[in-house]
Amino acid sequence: xxxxxxxxxxxxxxxxxISIINCAYENTAFDYFPWYQQFPGxxxxxxxxxxxxxxxxxxxxxxxxxxxxxxxxxxxxxxxQPGDSATYFCxxxxxxxxxxxxxxxxxxxxxxxxx
Amino acid sequence: DTEVTQTxxxxxxxxxxxxxxxxxxxxxxxxxxxxxxxAKKPPxxxxxxxxxxxxxxxxxxxxxxPECPNSSLLNLHLHALQPEDSALYLCASSQDMAGxxxxxxxxxxxxxxx
Numbered sequence: 001x002x003x004x005x006x007x008x009x010x011x012x013x014x015x016x017x018i019s020i021i022n023c024a025y026e027n028t029a030f031d032y033f034p035w036y037q038q039f040p041g042x043x044x045x046x047x048x049x050x051x052x053x054x055x056x057x058x059x060x061x062x063x064x065x066x067x068x069x070x071x072x073x074x075x076x077x078x079x080x081q082p083g084d085s086a087t088y089f090c091x092x093x094x095x096x097x098x099x100x101x102x103x104x105x106x107x108x109x110x111x112x113x114x115x
Numbered sequence: 116d117t118e119v120t121q122t123x124x125x126x127x128x129x130x131x132x133x134x135x136x137x138x139x140x141x142x143x144x145x146x147x148x149x150x151x152x153x154a155k156k157p158p159x160x161x162x163x164x165x166x167x168x169x170x171x172x173x174x175x176x177x178x179x180x181p182e183c184p185n186s187s188l189l190n191l192h193l194h195a196l197q198p199e200d201s202a203l204y205l206c207a208s209s210q211d212m213a214g215x216x217x218x219x220x221x222x223x224x225x226x227x228x229x
Binding site: 046 | 157207220222
């Protein structure tokens with residue numbers, strides 16, 4: 001119930017292409033869905049986040065699409081650049097109950113953008 | 116200041132040693148977290164402090180002992196660790212436990228237990 005499933009495990013994209021990473025969840029109590037970007041030797045950095053009352057959120061080249069009925073959300077990176085090469089984690093959290101404050105991560109996607 | 120600062124960046128310790136990891140933030144965040152991350156895996160929650168009180172302990176072994184001396188500082192005391200405890204230890208903070216504005220992670224301490 002607490003799992004967040006992320007796919008694909010790895011993704012190779014050409015410069016200028018679109019990178020798409022998908023996540024699915026089971027627990028309908030989740031109400032906050034952030035994406036984190038992590039470079040080697042660094043901690044995860046918040047990229048963009050969405051709440052279930054919104055179906056899409058865009059910040060620059062990064063867009064989250066959210067499908068509440070399907071319990072799925074995805075990250076789209078437009079015009080992918082070599083500097084976007086990193087590990088991306090989706091996550092989910094609940095604002096209440098015994099899991100209050102706990103961030104549940106997906107397994108991660110290693111994105112490689114070739115020049 | 117929008118950073119979470121962790122020290123040391125690297126730590127090698129023997130199984131009989133006692134050491135401490137330190138975390139500091141000056142963003143006025145009232146929730147602070149310890150996560151453990153193994154290579155090619157997502158971070159795993161260990162502890163959550165809210166308003167300087169321990170709110171969540173994810174059944175972490177007692178050889179890991181957290182401490183929150185004040186609202187800006189978080190420590191993780193280590194004693195009698197095992198080689199399998201080698202990992203990247205990440206500290207994070209958020210405005211409160213709702214995490215409405217996201218979590219800010221530090222760069223972590225790379226711990227090696229020999």
